[in-house]
Amino acid sequence: MTSGDREHDGIDFHPAVPADQALDWPRMANDFGFHVTTTRFDEDYTPSTSSRITTNFANLARGEQRQQNLRRALTMIDRRFNDLADWDNPSGDRYAVEIEIVSVELEFAAEGDDRRFPLLEMLDTTIVDLWTGERRRGILGNSFSSYVRDYDFSVRLPAVSAEAGGFTLPEDFGDLHGKLFQHFLGSAAYRERFAQSPVICISVSTSRTYRRTDDRHPILGVEYQQDDQSLTDEYFAKMGLRVRCFMPRGSVAPFAFYFRGDLLNDYTDLQLIGTISTMEAFQKIYRPEIYNANAAAPSVYKPSLEQQDFSRTQIDYDREERSRLAITQGRFTQQHLIEPHREALAQWAADHPALVG
Numbered sequence: 001m002t003s004g005d006r007e008h009d010g011i012d013f014h015p016a017v018p019a020d021q022a023l024d025w026p027r028m029a030n031d032f033g034f035h036v037t038t039t040r041f042d043e044d045y046t047p048s049t050s051s052r053i054t055t056n057f058a059n060l061a062r063g064e065q066r067q068q069n070l071r072r073a074l075t076m077i078d079r080r081f082n083d084l085a086d087w088d089n090p091s092g093d094r095y096a097v098e099i100e101i102v103s104v105e106l107e108f109a110a111e112g113d114d115r116r117f118p119l120l121e122m123l124d125t126t127i128v129d130l131w132t133g134e135r136r137r138g139i140l141g142n143s144f145s146s147y148v149r150d151y152d153f154s155v156r157l158p159a160v161s162a163e164a165g166g167f168t169l170p171e172d173f174g175d176l177h178g179k180l181f182q183h184f185l186g187s188a189a190y191r192e193r194f195a196q197s198p199v200i201c202i203s204v205s206t207s208r209t210y211r212r213t214d215d216r217h218p219i220l221g222v223e224y225q226q227d228d229q230s231l232t233d234e235y236f237a238k239m240g241l242r243v244r245c246f247m248p249r250g251s252v253a254p255f256a257f258y259f260r261g262d263l264l265n266d267y268t269d270l271q272l273i274g275t276i277s278t279m280e281a282f283q284k285i286y287r288p289e290i291y292n293a294n295a296a297a298p299s300v301y302k303p304s305l306e307q308q309d310f311s312r313t314q315i316d317y318d319r320e321e322r323s324r325l326a327i328t329q330g331r332f333t334q335q336h337l338i339e340p341h342r343e344a345l346a347q348w349a350a351d352h353p354a355l356v357g
Contacts, residue, residue, distance in 0.1 A: 034189040035107040035116055038124070041099040043070040069315045073281055074099075076313075080277035081127075083250060084219065085270060097274055098126040102140065104184060117337055119180065120146040122198060125274040138274035139267055141198030141258075143282065148177040149235070150330035151338060169231075176349050178238030183352060185240070185260075196267070197260040201279040203287050204245055204256050204303050205230040212247075212299040217264055219272045220246035224254040224301065232256075248276050252296040253303065255279065285315050 039045070044067070077099075082092045089095070102124050105116035122145075125138025152174060161168045184190055185197065204210060210224040217223070224245040233243050233256075241258040248255075255276070257263055283291040289307040297303075338345065 033107045034119070034184050034187050035105040036189050036193060037103045037105075039101040039103065041070075041101050041123070043067050043074065045070060045101075072313070072315050073285065076281035076284070077277050080250075080280055081273055084248065084273045084276060094129060094131050095270075096128045096130055097138070097277060098128060099278065100124045100126075104189075106180070118147055119184070120144070120148075122200070123278065124194075125271075125278060127270050127274050136268075136270060137195070139196065139199045139271045140194050141200045142275055142278050144200045144202070146177065146181075147329055147333045148180065148337075150326045151333040152177060152235075152330075154326040154330035155334050156330075174235045174238040176345060177235070178240070179349055179352050181239040199263065199267070199275055200236070200241065200258040201255050201275050202232075202258070203283055203290060204254050205232060206303045206305060207231075208303075210245060210254055210297070210301045210303075212297075212301070217246060219248065219269050219276070220257070220264070221248035221251065222246065222254075224297075247297060248280075251276075251280060251291070252293045253290045254297060254301070255283070285313050288312050 046066075074097075077097050078095070079092075081095050081097050082089060085095055086092070100123070102122045104119045104121070106119045107116045121143075122140055123142040124140045125142065127136040127138050128134075129136070156170065157173070160170050204224075205226070208226040208228060208230050210226050213223045213225055215223040224247060226245060229237075236243065236258045239258075240260055242260075243256050243258050244263055245254040245256050247253060257275075259266075280291060287305065288310045289305045290303050290310075292313065293307060293310045295309065
């Protein structure tokens, strides 16, 4: 499993759909939409009982140190933002980043009652200029988590590989997930709220080798190119997203940016800084071996979680616990979405070809 597939932590899971109810899809195969809600991510944030809880931000928001964890993480984000946005900012405190969790549910009607199935979550940022009071839209995406991806990577892929006696990738692996994601981006629910395409920023893969190029962007930094596509790259490609890897100024390892369109020209400098500062803070907490290493990545770089020369942040995080819950949520998706409605899902996917990214 590659770096992009470790969106997992663990606490008791309270699904949005009652455990004794399988979703009824007779109308959904031909007619469904998306329901979008937002939750402020600040030092008072508490994960909803209906939220996907194997996310990097939810893991911080529990336990005795929850508020301290959140406050420290948000401080890291603001400081890094001001470090990168250093023009006309002599005291390094001009900007603050506000973050909202965007939760997306699959919404359809059955027997006269509205039904919803939790689908995915991303983060949306707003950049606040504390000098002028101006608020600027950041980039949607940043972190990404998905129930169907939990099923694909933590339930389906292991089962198919076990049956085959070795690692085996199903031919249609990621097809349904990719089409659902692209269908959401093309929906009225998305267009009414968001004017730009999302950018997802995650860790580079420990299964790949990265080589520094001569290309350098003023905000994203120096570009690295990988030796081959990772499984995560292929999975995100079915979502209509392609990848480029950059190491910003002051960072010690490159990040993988997944996007549609033109990453370098579709977004402002401040928007890109919002994504970098947000996701670098999370990655320093979750993968300090890579993103809080004591030496920067060399020109030929092989990321490793076995690296010992790194510093830990003062923020509590249980990576192993986060991984275990992926199986729980994958099985929930299998039980309440995939198995009862396999034929309807297959028919919907057949009727909806993938869109051009």
